Amino acid sequence: MALRKIIKIDEEKCNGCGLCVSPCVESAIAIIDGKARVISEELCDGAGFCLNVCPTGALTIEEREAAPFNEQAVIEHKRKLKADSCVFCGNTQYDAPILEYRYKGETKHVCVRCLPALIHG
Ligand code: SF4
Ligand SMILES: [Zn+2]
Known part of the structure; x- marks a missing residue:
């Protein structure tokens, strides 16, 4: 301290x-x-x-x-925020709930607001 x-x-x-x-x-x-x-x-x-x-x-x-x-x-915090943010809109866990999904062997993240677009294309 x-x-x-x-x-x-x-x-x-x-x-x-x-x-x-x-x-x-x-x-x-x-x-x-x-x-x-x-x-x-x-x-x-x-x-x-x-x-x-x-x-x-x-x-x-x-x-x-x-x-x-x-x-x-700070560097680590910002790196993690970015890595775990929504691939569509950039929302982080502090903006909206974020879900993890796998696509072509890669782990990606989507926020619940963009999830319908991901599902329905
Ligand atoms: S009122 Fe708005 S700008 Fe002020 S501390 Fe709260 S969230 Fe931040
Ligand atoms: Zn999003």
Whole structure:
């Protein structure tokens, strides 16, 4: 643990709009159960690019004891997100449920929104 800057999300104020998800270059924020959440402390560098996009003022930066920022963990997290995302629309597990399927010996992923198109062609 280290004393450092990290994002703070006010759950009361967050309306789950999701606007803060894409400005985060580390993909550290996801909407889980209708609220923005930091997936893992080590993914948040505390840079605060997400702050200004929040329409409700739910995001602030605080200084507290937290797991140190881990660039390697970010690389691995983003690699896994991409590898497991929907081959059709790019949705990740945080956007929609993702199913795994096999095609021509390869493992692929499809989100439930694109599943009908996969089945019916
Ligand atoms: S932008 Fe603000 S209100 Fe919207 S999901 Fe993020 S924290 Fe919540
Ligand atoms: Zn999809």
